[in-house]
Amino acid sequence: MIAYILLALGLVLLIEGLVYALAPSLVEQLLAALRSIPIDQRRIMGVFAMVLGALLLWCARALGLQ
Incomplete structure (x- = not known):
């Protein structure tokens, strides 16, 4: 579980940094x-965005990422 958290955090930081x-x-x-948006x-x-992220993680796991 910690590996998934580290992986997700690393990917977010990589994309944000880019x-x-x-x-x-x-x-x-x-x-x-x-x-300007309320x-x-x-x-x-x-x-x-949170729901979409959770869905993408669920899809990755269903496709075999472990």
Whole structure:
């Protein structure tokens, strides 16, 4: 279980790092766009992202990742 947590955290940090390294101005534009979205909608987007992430992890495990 700890291995999965470390794997997921490593993948998130890798992708986030790539975004900041390759397109820092795009990150600023994205943050400005997020500020214009109401908090309730941002919360719904967060829940949707969590559900999608859990679904992807479940699919990876069902396909044989152990």
